[in-house]
Amino acid sequence: MTVRVRFANLNSATRSVTLDAPICATVILAEIAEDLVRAVLADHPDEKTISLLAISVSHLEEHWDVQLELPLGLKDEARRPGTKKGMARWAADCAVDRIRDRFGWDAVGYGSVALEISVPFPTSSASSPKRTCDHLSGGKHA
Numbered sequence: 303m304t305v306r307v308r309f310a311n312l313n314s315a316t317r318s319v320t321l322d323a324p325i326c327a328t329v330i331l332a333e334i335a336e337d338l339v340r341a342v343l344a345d346h347p348d349e350k351t352i353s354l355l356a357i358s359v360s361h362l363e364e365h366w367d368v369q370l371e372l373p374l375g376l377k378d379e380a381r382r383p384g385t386k387k388g389m390a391r392w393a394a395d396c397a398v399d400r401i402r403d404r405f406g407w408d409a410v411g412y413g414s415v416a417l418e419i420s421v422p423f424p425t426s427s428a429s430s431p432k433r434t435c436d437h438l439s440g441g442k443h444a
Contacts, residue, residue, distance in 0.1 A: 308354035327391035
């Protein structure tokens with residue numbers, strides 16, 4: 303994943319990370335992007351205004367197999383799809399996809415956006431990736 307931040311004075315900074323293991327939940331992508339942006343902001347404490355925030359993800363796969371993992375207390379255990387927490391996050395993404403299939407994209411979003419609470423990330427429900435669970439049933443949900 304790569305994050306590019308451009309500031310109001312047109313200076314920009316880029317941060318990227320390559321993960322050791324695959325991930326399977328939208329919230330994990332958001333957490334990683336937030337960590338990268340916070341690293342950029344920590345390196346540029348005098349910058350107050352962001353004029354561009356670009357997030358890029360590569361090596362996406364539609365079909366993948368989950369290898370169950372032992373709870374070893376690894377630093378990134380919550381992000382690994384084969385752990386108990388990783389599987390729960392993936393199941394939550396699938397549930398959100400099914401709700402949006404049935405009731406429309408705006409049926410589920412971020413509470414902070416709906417309540418107009420100021421938070422640094424994300425700014426709208428439309429900013430999250432769509433269709434995380436399509437590979438389960440050939441692109442259609444039950």
